Amino acid sequence: MSEEKSSFNDYFLGRQKADTTGYYTTPAIRKAYFIGAYAKAVINSSFHSKVSRENTTFKNWLSNQIINYQNLDRIFEIAFRYEQKLKLNIRNQSEVRKLAHETPVDKAAGISSAKISFAFVAGFDDYQKYSKAEQAKSAEKEKEND
Amino acid sequence: MFYYKGLEYIILPSLIIDDDESLRKILKRLAKANALTKGKPEKLQALRKEEKKILENIEKLRKQIKSMKKPDQEMERKVQKQEQEYFNKVHTIDQEDAGHITEFKNQADSLGDLKHEVTIDFIFTKIDRKNLSFEVKGSIEDVVPSRLSLVVNTMRDKKIDENIGLKARVEGKTYLQDFFNRDELYFVKSKTQQHNGNRILQERLYLSRLLLTDTAISLENLMKRFEFNREYDYAHKKRINNGVRDWINYPSTYMQQQETVLSFFQTLNKIKE
Numbered sequence: 001m002s003e004e005k006s007s008f009n010d011y012f013l014g015r016q017k018a019d020t021t022g023y024y025t026t027p028a029i030r031k032a033y034f035i036g037a038y039a040k041a042v043i044n045s046s047f048h049s050k051v052s053r054e055n056t057t058f059k060n061w062l063s064n065q066i067i068n069y070q071n072l073d074r075i076f077e078i079a080f081r082y083e084q085k086l087k088l089n090i091r092n093q094s095e096v097r098k099l100a101h102e103t104p105v106d107k108a109a110g111i112s113s114a115k116i117s118f119a120f121v122a123g124f125d126d127y128q129k130y131s132k133a134e135q136a137k138s139a140e141k142e143k144e145n146d
Numbered sequence: 147m148f149y150y151k152g153l154e155y156i157i158l159p160s161l162i163i164d165d166d167e168s169l170r171k172i173l174k175r176l177a178k179a180n181a182l183t184k185g186k187p188e189k190l191q192a193l194r195k196e197e198k199k200i201l202e203n204i205e206k207l208r209k210q211i212k213s214m215k216k217p218d219q220e221m222e223r224k225v226q227k228q229e230q231e232y233f234n235k236v237h238t239i240d241q242e243d244a245g246h247i248t249e250f251k252n253q254a255d256s257l258g259d260l261k262h263e264v265t266i267d268f269i270f271t272k273i274d275r276k277n278l279s280f281e282v283k284g285s286i287e288d289v290v291p292s293r294l295s296l297v298v299n300t301m302r303d304k305k306i307d308e309n310i311g312l313k314a315r316v317e318g319k320t321y322l323q324d325f326f327n328r329d330e331l332y333f334v335k336s337k338t339q340q341h342n343g344n345r346i347l348q349e350r351l352y353l354s355r356l357l358l359t360d361t362a363i364s365l366e367n368l369m370k371r372f373e374f375n376r377e378y379d380y381a382h383k384k385r386i387n388n389g390v391r392d393w394i395n396y397p398s399t400y401m402q403q404q405e406t407v408l409s410f411f412q413t414l415n416k417i418k419e
Contacts, residue, residue, distance in 0.1 A: 062391075
């Protein structure tokens, strides 16, 4: 079973491969990408939270945030707080959180909010695609088992 | 002198090889092209009127069908026929109503076989008919006609629309105006476009120059435009609905358009570091 599980990291690697400008090689961009994906993961699964169903607090909170380099850590922290509070089950044992957390960042990154938010939204959107693809896969599997 | 949707411009061909005979031919053809464009706005207006009429007809027929108790095949057929006509009309309008870059291309195409012998300058002017003077507002110089075709073809391949306006959007199309004509759209929304003609022209020239000459855009600049479009609508209001940002609800819509524009500029080799 476990070898069939695909990793979200592949999505990032795919983007990095397709990119010719060197945009995705910057660690800060990678971080923004994974935090974006993590934010989407938290939004998705808080909809099915056992503690409070169809919870949208994090989604509303994120709507009022400026997405820039300084704010990334805060977005990550709040997302993590909601993950714990709402006892969320994120795919692959919170793989995206680990990816976001493990990406190192150099301190002197003077990178514009436009670039950061582009990566953030890219990760956000890719996670949606990823989780849809995974859902389709598991639905197929259930059919086969029937 | 050419007029196109608020743009007034002169086309100056310059020959690569000196040849009086060709030059005369070129000027003749341009004059012909000019004469052809004169009736265009009226033609377009007439087409739009017809479109509206058909739409009204369909509405009327639908109402009649609704009020009838028995389903009538005759009426259904009528509606279908009108719908088909409407569809065709929309298609012709789509072809007639080209953006300004396509318009430039059409004029360059009118040179026919001679278009490989020239480079073209576009001089944008404002003519004051009272004083019989004119003012040069800006120009795009040394445009190679094949470049025009390349840009127009790439736009068509990627389903990119260069028209500027507040009309209904077609799904799957990407609109350059979302990223490059935001000031103009804002002026239209706030009804101040009369006083901001210069800014509007400059904005259009920026995009045309970017596409037609050697200038390039930085990734930074492009992403700023993406960010602005994600955050604000044409009236510069935040794109937010029930406290949730549009891009959070529909990330793929925004992402897909951004990627199309990005790949468009990459195909044309327009991104600089």
